[in-house]
Each structure stands twice: as C-alpha cells, then as structure tokens.
C-alpha cells in the first residue's frame with residue numbers, strides 16, 4: 001500500500017508524497033558502508049505482515065528499534081564480549097537506565113566512592129528518593145566491598161579506572177563478592193574501553209560505556225552503551241523503551257564510523273600516555289604522577305593482573321605546585337594539547353578538576369580524595385610521542401622561574 005505502482009486516477013498532491021521512496025536495484029543491498037536509516041517507522045501492507053513483524057522483533061517504530069542502532073549494538077557486543085548491547089543518547093542514559101532497571105524500593109546499591117560526578121549524583125541523590133538504599137565506599141580496599149554488601153544489594157557499581165585520581169578497581173574480586181550476594185555488577189568501562197579490558201570476561205554482569213569519549217574518539221557524538229547477557233539486556237531494553245533515552249540513527253552511524261578505528265587510536269593513545277607519565281614522573285616540577293603503567297601506582301598489583309603491560313588506558317593525572325598563576329602560565333605555554341570539557345578525543349586535552357568535575361565539592365572533601373589545587377588531568381591523544389612529551393616539559397619550565 002505504501003509503494004504506489006498503479007498511478008491511474010491518483011493526483012500530483014498524492015503522488016508527490018510517495019514517488020521515489022523505494023529504489024529497486026540489486027546493488028542497494030551491498031553498499032560498502034551502511035546507509036543511515038533516518039526513518040521514524042517502517043510500513044506494512046497487511047495485519048498478517050504486522051503480526052509477523054512483531055513476532056520477529058523487526059523494525060516498526062524508531063524508539064523501539066532502528067537498523068543503525070542495531071548495527072552499532074552488534075559491533076559493541078562483539079567488542080565487549082557480551083551477548084547483547086543497547087545504545088543510548090548518552091553515557092548517562094546508559095548508566096541510569098541500566099541501574100534503575102535493576103532496583104526497586106527497598107533494594108540496596110553498593111558503589112565505589114569515586115565515580116563520574118553525575119553517576120555519583122544519580123546514585124546519591126536520585127536513587128534514595130525512590131526508596132533505594134545506597135552505600136558508597138572505597139573499592140580499592142576489597143574488605144570495604146565485603147563489609148558493605150547486604151542481602152538486599154541488587155546492584156554493585158564501579159568504574160575500572162576512576163576520575164581524576166586514576167584508582168584501579170579489581171573487577172574480578174568485586175564480581176566474586178557481588179555474585180556471592182546475588183547482585184548485578186555494573187562496570188563503567190569509559191576510561192579504559194574494550195581495547196584495554198573486557199569487564200564481562202572478568203565476571204562483571206553489565207559493561208556500560210560513554211561512547212562520547214574514547215570509543216567514538218572524534219568529539220562529535222554524544223552516545224552511550226550497555227552490554228550484558230540476554231536476560232539483563234531485555235530488562236534494560238524494557239526500561240529504555242519507557243524512559244526513551246535512545247540514540248538517534250545519525251549519531252549511531254557516526255559513532256560506528258568512529259569506532260572502526262578505535263583499536264588503532266587506543267593503541268597509540270595508551271603508548272603515548274605511558275611515555276608521558278614516565279617523562280612527567282622524572283620532571284623536577286611535578287610532585288606526583290598517577291597512571292597504572294608506573295611502578296609507583298598505588299594499585300600496581302591490580303594493574304599488572306588486569307592490564308596487558310602498558311596498555312592500561314590513556315587517562316593520567318599529575319600534581320604540580322599549587323600556584324594558580326604558574327599553572328596559568330604553564331597552560332598558556334603548551335602548544336600541543338588543548339583544554340576541553342570532555343575527554344577521549346584524538347587530541348590530547350587537559351582538565352583542571354577543582355573547577356570542572358569537582359567544582360561542587362568542598363575543599364576538605366576533595367582534598368581527602370586527593371583532588372588538590374595542583375592536580376591536572378590529561379586525556380592523552382594520538383600526537384607524535386616526542387612532540388607531546390617535549391611540549392609538556394617545556395611548559396613545565398615555568399615552575400623553575
């Protein structure tokens with residue numbers, strides 16, 4: 001019915017709405033690159049066809065399913081090593097939908113105390129208003145996880161490498177405790193990506209990602225994903241349909257394009273991060289460097305167990321003297337990186353946590369977490385290693401004047 005073949009008696013006003021809507025060409029089935037399905041719905045000719053469509057879980061309405069979202073989801077399931085994935089309009093949509101699909105009033109969430117700020121706000125501020133109990137504790141001490149798990153714990157949540165203090169969480173150890181209590185362990189893999197680690201292989205139940213960052217890597221898309229087994233993902237899909245945080249087809253297309261080169265980018269970015277961390281550690285004006293590749297990292301044993309050598313992510317932080325004026329001069333003298341309110345792009349970017357991610361946290365509280373006025377976070381890019389290292393070292397010379 002939707003494709004008019006018999007034009008007899010139909011007028012221009014009618015035909016202008018349907019002409020050219022369907023092209024019949026065998027080669028259209030084999031494009032080298034998938035097209036963008038910018039269509040809010042797919043049509044059927046009969047009720048029988050509609051029933052078939054529902055049974056086969058085919059494409060009907062954009063919020064329920066879309067080919068570009070499905071193609072991206074399949075790619076992510078492969079990369080994360082999970083049965084199924086769903087993609088969302090942001091990392092936060094993936095995180096909040098995955099968590100809320102697994103808890104109800106009276107349940108308990110146990111989470112690490114260093115999480116992306118908005119994830120923290122969702123767990124600490126929003127979840128209790130729905131009657132969910134919460135405990136935040138430092139997961140780097142596994143005894144804290146054991147001590148705080150409860151019979152009603154339904155979700156355990158952590159990142160792999162945290163922001164901005166680069167703590168490394170022992171995913172396998174946390175998974176074992178979560179499963180002992182029958183809880184679902186959700187791991188945010190944004191900082192590390194599936195190139196560095198596959199949390200599901202280490203026992204996590206769901207891996208969530210902000211694809212906005214390293215996965216897409218081109219700083220042009222906001223997107224998120226959740227990956228897990230079919231049962232968990234069905235729960236999340238039912239919730240996603242209601243909450244509606246779906247990824248639009250064009251962003252899904254762009255994201256898939258970005259992710260095709262993810263491993264090549266990440267390999268280079270991790271190598272650059274390890275080299276920069278080493279160089280910064282030997283700079284006399286740098287007080288401390290936090291990167292899992294360094295022997296000095298506080299969770300080095302976990303890093304060695306969990307990561308392959310220096311392939312341990314492209315996020316690092318370092319401490320400079322707490323001198324606002326000198327830090328300004330240092331930033332102005334840098335030529336290669338830029339300051340940006342995001343991370344994970346192909347270019348190196350800086351972030352100053354006390355006036356960005358932790359601007360709402362009191363000085364005492366943030367200093368207890370190690371977030372001082374001298375802390376700078378770096379998302380390392382794909383630049384030539386020597387250019388990058390030399391640029392940081394020449395800019396740090398301002399502290400010697």
Ligand SMILES: Cc1ncc(COP(=O)(O)O)c(C=O)c1O
Pocket residue numbers: 090091092093116119159163188190191209210211212222223224
């Ligand atoms: C670790 C981590 N998780 C989740 C998010 C949220 O992602 P999005 O901005 O795509 O919602 C971010 C954003 O910076 C992040 O750094």
